[in-house]
Amino acid sequence: MQTRISAGLAQLGLTPPPQAAAQLARYGQLLLEQNQVMNLTAITDPDQVVDLHFLDCAALLTIGEDFHKKTLIDVGTGAGFPGLPLKILEPSLSVTLLDSLGKRVNWLSSVCEALSLDKVACLHARAEEQALEAGFRDSFDFAVSRAVASLELLSELCLPYVKVGGKFLAMKSVDSGAETEGAARAIAKLGGRLLPRVDYTIPGTEIVHRVVVVEKISPTPKGFPRRWAKMQKAPL
Ligand SMILES: C[S@@+](CC[C@H](N)C(=O)[O-])C[C@H]1O[C@@H](n2cnc3c(N)ncnc32)[C@H](O)[C@@H]1O
Numbered sequence: 001m002q003t004r005i006s007a008g009l010a011q012l013g014l015t016p017p018p019q020a021a022a023q024l025a026r027y028g029q030l031l032l033e034q035n036q037v038m039n040l041t042a043i044t045d046p047d048q049v050v051d052l053h054f055l056d057c058a059a060l061l062t063i064g065e066d067f068h069k070k071t072l073i074d075v076g077t078g079a080g081f082p083g084l085p086l087k088i089l090e091p092s093l094s095v096t097l098l099d100s101l102g103k104r105v106n107w108l109s110s111v112c113e114a115l116s117l118d119k120v121a122c123l124h125a126r127a128e129e130q131a132l133e134a135g136f137r138d139s140f141d142f143a144v145s146r147a148v149a150s151l152e153l154l155s156e157l158c159l160p161y162v163k164v165g166g167k168f169l170a171m172k173s174v175d176s177g178a179e180t181e182g183a184a185r186a187i188a189k190l191g192g193r194l195l196p197r198v199d200y201t202i203p204g205t206e207i208v209h210r211v212v213v214v215e216k217i218s219p220t221p222k223g224f225p226r227r228w229a230k231m232q233k234a235p236l
Pocket residue numbers: 075076077078079080081082098099100101104125126127128145146147148157228
């Protein structure tokens with residue numbers, strides 16, 4: 001895995017810290033081992049783990065944002081994507097990995113320990129509840145998320161965490177144009193503003209993915225996020 005990771009990172013134009021490729025390879029090994037006893041990923045081929053998990057997530061570092069010494073929350077991180085590869089590739093980041101599934105969060109804590117990572121919090125919580133807590137609301141430089149919900153729902157889950165001037169980065173497919181248009185009203189209500197999207201090709205593949213970029217321009221109004229059932233029933 002390590003050779004493919006290094007080649008892919010170079011193709012993305014990234015110069016990772018010396019230990020990063022080995023740490024990602026170890027993470028991949030732990031992921032595939034644990035996946036045999038716990039549902040962590042549908043991807044079981046090591047090369048695909050590199051391409052579709054690690055390099056896909058690494059591409060977030062190439063979209064022109066400055067992540068150095070910033071704070072980032074990954075909402076619905078699952079097996080750590082995209083937050084954990086970002087932390088490994090940019091160690092100055094302070095990262096919170098949040099998921100509502102306790103078993104996954106416990107496993108993530110053990111991976112962070114195995115890789116000797118500091119400044120990572122693995123948090124078992126529902127995103128819409130944790131965003132109401134002090135120290136979380138309007139607090140992070142970045143909220144990121146991949147494969148969790150439609151952009152409209154995801155905006156309500158993620159934008160409350162972002163400080164004014166920070167960004168919410170949603171990893172989406174290139175077919176997300178209509179979904180993005182449909183979320184524009186909700187994004188505005190939640191204190192966000194859509195910026196130009198960024199499309200990228202995953203190295204070694206012809207797969208093109210998209211980052212939807214939302215800037216936080218005013219604090220999220222009181223009352224958001226709403227309860228999950230309410231969000232689904234009453235679109236903004
Ligand atoms: C399909 S997985 C995606 C995981 C990872 N982001 C990835 O791209 O591989 C969706 C994850 O979001 C979590 N999730 C869904 N709704 C959530 C919520 N309201 N709060 C926290 N986590 C949530 C689930 O537990 C699950 O681990």
